[in-house]
Amino acid sequence: MFQRFSGNDGSLMNQTIRVRFAPSPTGKLHIGGARTALYNWAFARKNGGSFVLRIEDTDTERSTPENTAQIIRSLRWLGLSWDEGPDAGGSYGPYLQSERTAVYAAVLEQLKARGRVYPCFCTPEELEARREAAQAEKRYSGYDRSCRALSEAEVAERLARGTAHTWRLKLPLDRKTVDFDDLVFGQISVPMEQLDDFILLRTDGTPTYNFVVCVDDAQMRISHVIRGDDHLSNTPKQILVYEAMDTPPPAFAHLSMILGADGKRLSKRHGAASVEDWREEGYLSDALVNYLALLGWSLDGETSIMSRATLTSHFSLARVSRNPAVFDPEKLAWMNQVYLKALGASAFVDAWEPYLVHDGLATAGDIAERRAWFEAVYPLVVERIHTLGEVDEKTAYLFGGGTVALDEESVEKCLEPEGSLAILEAALALLGDEALCWDAEALEATLRTIPELLGLKPRQVFQALRVAVCGNRVSLPLFESMVLLGRDACVERLERAREFAG
């Protein structure tokens, strides 16, 4: 699959598009990570390329297989699919960094053979002291390259003696800058004085991030690295690693950070910060994907509701914003309702079921048996909620049979005032008619006669009946609620309410 695109030098060239999402399994999939994954996926799908999932689990302290499984679950829930990954296989594996140690060792050996790295025997304490001294004198505090000046004999001698050492990258001393053309940020230029011979392999033999990420991206033939802009400053270092490996670097596209309402980087402090959290609160993946797509990217500046298909047919890095974006839960909530309204009754009941079961309102068996009843609730409740998590609270009064919990304040305001008893009696009399058809239209037509009969305002009548039947002065539409409750339950509730009525 070949695509023409503009290369770093501005020329057009043919290249297979391959992108990757490389999360570290140290926790759940975060909103920021989800957006990075989404943009990578959209870019790959739009350009007919491949999307690779690679797990960066080298931090054995914090990485767990559970987190990896959880991240994969979240990505799938979001509707993203990858062509290669730990679970999907592929010809550039393994896709777990913890299984790639031999690859890193081999590349390091090549770099040694080509004289692009050198051992450093400086201890952390020495480095720390020198760094502090440099900072005190306001000099660049990077490594002073002292071990780079060691003679071959001395190096051989220390190595033979088994002296603890790291391996550092030998930066070219004759360059002035490292330049690259970021697909989002544009031309970036960093002076070489700001870069030092950073460590590729630690004393304990483990490779560092800036090394492994290059090895992996190079070996996996990644064409475009799309990631958070916290890596923008690391990019020059990585370009130097590519040069040492004698491999052309991929194109880079950095995504600005997602912030909380306080302007700080989005985190748990801001409430739900992981995809899993939002799912549990009752957000639809379609809504989350749509919202995330627009957080830092726009189709045309006008469109706000769009499907994954639109995303994958129109996504473009050129339209990715450089400014950090503040995550706005209110807009997500609005968008979620838009998607809930488009869901349809059947899909809604499926999505609602876990909440019903969890809150003890119904069992899976009840739902299967009275499917139509649950589906009838949908059009009433959907325009009054933003998340699935709110549905049970809004509909709980429909489940009590002949009894309902009466809201104290509602009773006080709508049931206790004089005239309520007469309203209840009138309603009971009218509903006692066995011939009355128990549907919303008939109920409304019948009960509409009460205001005139008693000389009361419709509002007063219906609010009294609402509190008697629904237990609260705020509820789903009264007549439809009565239909869902059934005649017996309604009559019983009206009778019970009489003792509170004025």
Added chain:
RNA sequence: GGCCCGUUCGUCUAGCGGUUGAGGACACCGCCCUCUCAAGGCGGAGGUCACGGGUUCGAAUCCCGUACGGGCUACCA
């Protein structure tokens, strides 16, 4: 401290030198609808385009400073 990056209504954004008296969306306000709450319809308020200099006939758009914010500056990723 040094280096890199960013800065358009409260928020997400459109805008890539003139058709912009800066457009859309969320939130907000009002009206209509109405059995409550919503939803919906209509309308409104809200931006001296961070600030200061330039370049230009003309700048939100290009250049340079300043301020503010973020990132990197680790034997973290």
